[in-house]
Amino acid sequence: xxxxxxxxxxxxxxxxxxxxxxxxxxxxxxxxxxxxxxxxxxxxxxxxxxxxxxxxxxxxxxxxxxxxxxxxxxxxxxxxxxxxxxxxxxxxxxxxxxxxxxxxxxxxxxxxxxxxxxxxxxxxxxxxxxxxxxxxx
Amino acid sequence: xxxxxxxxxxxxxxxxxxxxxxxxxxxxxxxxxxxxxxxxxxxxxxxxxxxxxxxxxxxxxxxxxxxxxxxxxxxxxxxxxxxxxxxxxxxxxxxxxxxxxxxxxxxxxxxxxxxxxxxxxxxxxxxxxxxxxxxxx
Numbered sequence: 010x011x012x013x014x015x016x017x018x019x020x021x022x023x024x025x026x027x028x029x030x031x032x033x034x035x036x037x038x039x040x041x042x043x044x045x046x047x048x049x050x051x052x053x054x055x056x057x058x059x060x061x062x063x064x065x066x067x068x069x070x071x072x073x074x075x076x077x078x079x080x081x082x083x084x085x086x087x088x089x090x091x092x093x094x095x096x097x098x099x100x101x102x103x104x105x106x107x108x109x110x111x112x113x114x115x116x117x118x119x120x121x122x123x124x125x126x127x128x129x130x131x132x133x134x135x136x137x138x139x140x141x142x143x144x145x146x
Numbered sequence: 147x148x149x150x151x152x153x154x155x156x157x158x159x160x161x162x163x164x165x166x167x168x169x170x171x172x173x174x175x176x177x178x179x180x181x182x183x184x185x186x187x188x189x190x191x192x193x194x195x196x197x198x199x200x201x202x203x204x205x206x207x208x209x210x211x212x213x214x215x216x217x218x219x220x221x222x223x224x225x226x227x228x229x230x231x232x233x234x235x236x237x238x239x240x241x242x243x244x245x246x247x248x249x250x251x252x253x254x255x256x257x258x259x260x261x262x263x264x265x266x267x268x269x270x271x272x273x274x275x276x277x278x279x280x281x282x283x
Contacts, residue, residue, distance in 0.1 A: 080164075
């Protein structure tokens with residue numbers, strides 16, 4: 010039950026858009042965090058560090074909801090339900106630097122902590138609701 | 147286990163901030179919607195219409211997470227876990243017009259549907275994480 014990322018949504022994911030991800034706490038209650046976001050065209054990619062609450066949450070229950078919105082236009086938005094299908098260190102260091110470039114215009118992620126292990130959460134969208142993302146010619 | 151809305155968070159809630167609310171679907175998976183937001187000083191107030199998915203969700207399970215962020219500054223943000231303690235029509239028509247004024251600069255909510263019944267979800271914060279909301283003198 011995979012949903013396809015449209016060209017308009019892909020474009021938004023490649024911009025420095027705001028992104029919120031909801032995961033499930035051990036007691037089943039929802040938790041939100043705001044994150045940087047990217048895409049490989051098929052998955053939504055979130056970069057985090059090992060041991061964070063949202064990593065522990067998605068290892069227990071991979072079901073997530075994701076909101077991606079243009080900070081300059083609240084009516085240009087995609088809201089996703091899906092699941093984390095992979096958690097990997099592969100490419101994670103490279104991706105966090107790419108995200109630092111996109112969001113901060115810094116060549117290297119400046120908030121790196123000693124011994125921090127960066128990971129990528131790969132989210133497969135199962136349901137996508139879009140507003141205002143029609144492709145511009 | 148109530149968390150207090152700080153002066154800095156109250157100020158953000160009174161601005162046309164972006165707000166996302168996560169609720170729980172019948173199968174326990176998270177759902178996000180983007181909404182307009184206000185506060186009475188103690189609760190976070192969301193205005194919606196009867197019958198929407200998020201209303202059905204919070205009537206079944208009142209646990210929610212809420213993200214409030216300044217669209218001009220991603221580092222000015224509050225993230226809340228809490229629960230819906232009241233769902234009421236009282237004041238809801240007035241509030242949606244106030245929200246239309248705040249977010250759209252319209253005196254009357256322009257998207258009203260015939261027979262729509264507006265309601266307020268009153269959310270009691272139980273845990274608040276703030277970034278960048280220190281009060282400005």
